Amino acid sequence: xxxxxxxxxxxxxxxxxxxxxxxxxxxxxxxxxxxxxxxxxxxxxxxxxxxxxxxxxxxxxxxxxxxxxxxxxxxxxxxxxxxxxxxxxxxxxxxxx
Numbered sequence: 001x002x003x004x005x006x007x008x009x010x011x012x013x014x015x016x017x018x019x020x021x022x023x024x025x026x027x028x029x030x031x032x033x034x035x036x037x038x039x040x041x042x043x044x045x046x047x048x049x050x051x052x053x054x055x056x057x058x059x060x061x062x063x064x065x066x067x068x069x070x071x072x073x074x075x076x077x078x079x080x081x082x083x084x085x086x087x088x089x090x091x092x093x094x095x096x097x
Contacts, residue, residue: 012060015042020076047085054086
């Protein structure tokens, strides 16, 4: 089991894991309406963070993406800031190369 340098990092990893699962669920695994509710709820929550909290979270996502070996998960992490309303454009263009 990995050791996380902070509670914030551990919670960010857990949140991404849950959202990665929800987004990848087939209809038989999770009701699509419930999946949308979960994703929208998290998107609303993270948009309520302060500017400093957003910056910290985006930095964590960036380091997680840089360390990720699974290309599709790295793409998910790279698109997270835009997909969840942090930024207008992808935060790390070209990270998937």
